[in-house]
Amino acid sequence: MQQNIILTIRDHREHLPKSEQKIADYILENTNEVITLSAQELAKRADSSPAAIIRFCHSMQVNGFTELKLLVSANLGSVDAEMYTEVEKEETAEAIKQKLNVRFIHALERTADLLDEKDLAVILPEIERAEVVYVYGLGASSLVAQDVYQKFTRLGKTVFYSLDHHLLASALGTGEKESLFIGISNSGETTELLALLDIAKESGIYTIGITENGSSPLAGKSDVVLLTAKGEEAPLRSAATVSLISQLYIVDVLFFYYASNNYDETIKKIQQSRNTVDYLKK
Numbered sequence: 001m002q003q004n005i006i007l008t009i010r011d012h013r014e015h016l017p018k019s020e021q022k023i024a025d026y027i028l029e030n031t032n033e034v035i036t037l038s039a040q041e042l043a044k045r046a047d048s049s050p051a052a053i054i055r056f057c058h059s060m061q062v063n064g065f066t067e068l069k070l071l072v073s074a075n076l077g078s079v080d081a082e083m084y085t086e087v088e089k090e091e092t093a094e095a096i097k098q099k100l101n102v103r104f105i106h107a108l109e110r111t112a113d114l115l116d117e118k119d120l121a122v123i124l125p126e127i128e129r130a131e132v133v134y135v136y137g138l139g140a141s142s143l144v145a146q147d148v149y150q151k152f153t154r155l156g157k158t159v160f161y162s163l164d165h166h167l168l169a170s171a172l173g174t175g176e177k178e179s180l181f182i183g184i185s186n187s188g189e190t191t192e193l194l195a196l197l198d199i200a201k202e203s204g205i206y207t208i209g210i211t212e213n214g215s216s217p218l219a220g221k222s223d224v225v226l227l228t229a230k231g232e233e234a235p236l237r238s239a240a241t242v243s244l245i246s247q248l249y250i251v252d253v254l255f256f257y258y259a260s261n262n263y264d265e266t267i268k269k270i271q272q273s274r275n276t277v278d279y280l281k282k
Contacts, residue, residue, distance in 0.1 A: 004075055004102070004105075004106045004109075005060065005062070005068065005071035005072055005074075005075055006028070006031065006072070006075045007102070007103070007106045008060055008061075008106075008110070009024050009027060009028060009060065010028065011229070011230045012024075012059060012060065012230055013025070013028075015230070016056070016059060017052075017055075019048050019049065019052040019055075020048075020052055020055060020056040020059060022046045022047055022048045022052075023042065023043075023046045023048050023052060023053055023056045024056070025046070026042065026045060026046035027042075027072065030045075031072060031076060032076065034069065034072055035069045035072055035073045035076075039053045039054075039065040042065075053065055100241070103241065103242055104241075104242070104245050106229075107228075107229050107242045107245055107246045107249075108245065108246065108249055109229075110229030110230075111227075111228045111229045111246045111249055111250065112249075113229075114227045114228070114229060115226065115227075115250065115253060119224050119226060120253070120254070120257050122224055123208060123224055123254070124257065124258060124261055126180055126206045126208075127152075127157075127180060127254075127258050128258075128261075128262065129178050129180075130157070130178055130179055130180035130206075131158060131177040131178045131179065132158045132159075132160055132175060132177050132178075132179045132180070133148070133152055133157055133158070133159045133160070133179070133180045133181075133182065134159075134160045134161075134168060134171065134172055134175075134179060134180065134181045134182070134196075134200065134205070135148045135149060135159060135160070135161050135181070135182040135183075135184070136161075136162075136165065136168055136181075136182075136183055136184070136192075136193055136196050137183070137184035137185065137193070137247075138163075138165075138185070138190050138192055138193060140186075140243065140244050141184040141185055141186065141190075141247065142163055143244065143248075144184050144210070144244065144247040144248055144251060145161055145182075145184055146161060147248060147251050148161070148182060148184075148251055149161035151251065151255045152255065152258075154269065154270060154273045155258070155259065155262075155265075155266055155269045155270070156265075156269045165192040165193075165195070165196055168196055169195070169196055169199055172196060172199045172200050172203055172205065173199055173203060175203070175205075179200075179203075179205045179206070180205065180206050180207075180208070181196070181197065181200035181205050181206070181207045181208070182207075182208045182209075182210065183196065183197050183207065183208070183209050183210070183218055183222065184209075184210045184211075184247060185209075185210075185211050185216075185218055186211060186212050186213075186228070186243040186247070187211070187212070187213055187216060188209065188211035188212070188213040188216025188217060188218035188219050189213070189216055189217060189218070190218075193218065194217050194218065194221070197209075197218065197221050197222070198221070201221065206223050207221070207222045207223045207224075208222060208223065208224050208225075208226065209221070209222030209224070209225040209226070210225075210226050210228065210247055210250050210251075211225065211226075211227065211228065212227065212228045212229070212230055212243060212246070214227050226250050226254075228243065228246035228247055228249075228250060229242075229246055
């Protein structure tokens with residue numbers, strides 16, 4: 001998928017070395033001009049070096065400066081300065097719709113690029129084998145954990161979900177059945193989650209981490225890590241938006257991948273679930 005390079009640069013800027021940050025800043029502030037420059041000219045104007053531009057292109061996962069300029073050209077006009085501020089005074093509903101549309105599409109496309117089918121193929125038998133699935137997330141990630149609970153419970157899986165990490169710790173420490181632990185944290189550094197992950201590892205439970213931060217403790221300790229796209233939330237961050245939609249997307253892919261590979265049983269369980277709900281309605 002063709003990435004929105006302007007948003008990608010904004011999302012990664014804070015994580016770049018200073019020599020590459022200068023290039024990022026110049027591109028963001030002079031987008032129209034950049035597409036007419038050579039690498040040497042950009043390096044001079046950004047007070048950087050041609051070597052730093054090569055490294056910057058690598059950081060943005062593009063194949064050289066020519067491709068970078070093509071992507072910048074393709075994105076001209078699609079994202080203005082206001083797109084990166086989550087809430088503005090007396091903003092119109094149409095502006096909000098467009099802003100979120102751009103951000104969400106970008107986040108989902110980048111997350112899809114990061115999601116490796118080989119990782120899903122490794123996870124699938126672990127989900128199939130698990131008699132109990134433990135899942136935990138704090139804050140906005142708790143909504144994603146709840147989504148895991150809701151989806152996989154419908155397929156007949158026993159899912160243990162609780163906001164009380166002490167209760168979850170007790171369950172992890174005493175459970176004897178084949179189990180799976182899914183930890184969700186955008187930063188990958190949530191203290192309560194990491195403590196639960198350690199308990200799961202000590203109990204011999206297979207662990208899956210869902211995070212944006214590939215160098216985080218969650219990513220380092222998990223048996224398999226599923227990365228969401230880096231998406232710097234706006235300076236005025238009223239709520240998790242980009243991170244939440246990316247995490248929910250990961251869960252949906254996991255759910256449908258499992259359902260597709262266990263199709264007959266899935267259809268049976270969903271029908272049973274539907275019949276039960278219909279009975280309650282009566």
